[in-house]
Amino acid sequence: MAEKPEDLNLPMSVVTRITKEALPDGCAISKEARTALSKAASVFVLYATSCANTVAQKGKRKTLTAPDVFAAMEEMEFETFLEPLKESLDAFRTEQNEVKERKAAKKREKAAEKAPEKEGDEKEEKEDDGAVEALEDNPVAPIEVPDTPEVEMIE
DSSP: OOGGGGGGSSSHHHHHHHHHHHTTTTTTOOOOHHHHHHHHHHHHHHHHHHHHHHHHTTOSSOOOOHHHHHHHHHTTOGGGGGHHHHHHHHHHHHHHHHHHHHHHHHHHHHHHHTTTGGHHHHHHHHHHHHHHHHHHHHHOOOOOOOOOOOOOOOO
């Protein structure tokens, strides 16, 4: 949890960037207005989190999920933002999957580049596999362990 209420405010650089993107060109915003927007956004995030947590608790869960947030938005009467929010989440997930696929492709490429270097190693492994298969074909009789005599303890 935050130690001071100021710790809960969004960074001013983020608020400035978002407001510049939302406002038309040539429109300025005062420092006081950015501060007010930052505090309002922080309050909104805390309220939305609290509502989503209530939804999760009703479902007897401790982890907040996207459907919890969607339900919280409806509860807070922000249905207008549900569709854009869902579209944004889908775009984020798609982007994350693409990043994951690119990383996997790079990993496969590196493995393919290293494969010619390991051909000698693979031959040795195949020879070892042949030895194991030979043992499997010719099982060895189990070894019998003789009973050990009981030993008396002398006090």
